[in-house]
Amino acid sequence: AILHQLRKKHNLVIGERTAEQVKMHIGNAFIETKEGEKVKMMEVKGRNFQTGLPQVIQITEHDMAEAIQKPLKFILEGIKEVLAQTPPELAADIVDKGIVLSGGSALLINLDRYISYHINVASFVVEEPLFCVIRGIGMAVENFDSFKDAIK
Missing domain, CATH: 3.90.640.10 (ATPase, substrate binding domain, subdomain 4)
Known part of the structure; x- marks a missing residue:
């Protein structure tokens, strides 16, 4: 863009x-x-x-x-689609706790504010957004027995 x-x-x-x-x-x-x-x-x-x-x-x-407006709108539409398909119980948790942003795009200044403004749900950038996904995968591998049912 x-x-x-x-x-x-x-x-x-x-x-x-x-x-x-x-x-x-x-x-x-x-x-x-x-x-x-x-x-x-x-x-x-x-x-x-x-x-x-x-x-x-x-x-x-x-x-x-x-x-960057066009890519931001694309991201926003993706979030809206996921939220529209989210079970009500999980949607309530999202409203209470917000949306966690990770990955390289999360480093874009004020992306969290942009998303919060447009969908009326709090969002925030996780600490070390570039590494949190791989750390989570590492934890899942280390504790595979605990997560194996979720993977099926």
């Missing part, structure tokens, strides 16, 4: 690594700029799509928020 947005809006071609750096530095799912607060900006280097020459531009967190 970031690659497409920069090419469409600024005629700038960048690589995957640069797009990831942009996302990590100024990507924000839910921007609330307070009075007097500076908008985050970043210099992005790439190649001009039309001229083929190197180009440097300044982009803001607002540019990135616009760029």
Whole structure:
């Protein structure tokens, strides 16, 4: 999404690594700029799509928020689908305890606030979101006998 947005809006071609750096530095799912607060900006280097020459531009967190709206809506729709199919007892637990976010996307600034705002259920990012899934798998393997019925 970031690659497409920069090419469409600024005629700038960048690589995957640069797009990831942009996302990590100024990507924000839910921007609330307070009075007097500076908008985050970043210099992005790439190649001009039309001229083929190197180009440097300044982009803001607002540019990135616009760029990631489509993937965010896709994530949100997936969450809504899962919640719609959730048994009532589990749905009550989700309302009480919230949604836990893990994995690389959970590192996107304010993703938890974005999700909470749109589905009216608390959500939060787990500690060390990049490693929690593999740790859980490790615990399941170590305690396989306790989990084997859940795997069937």
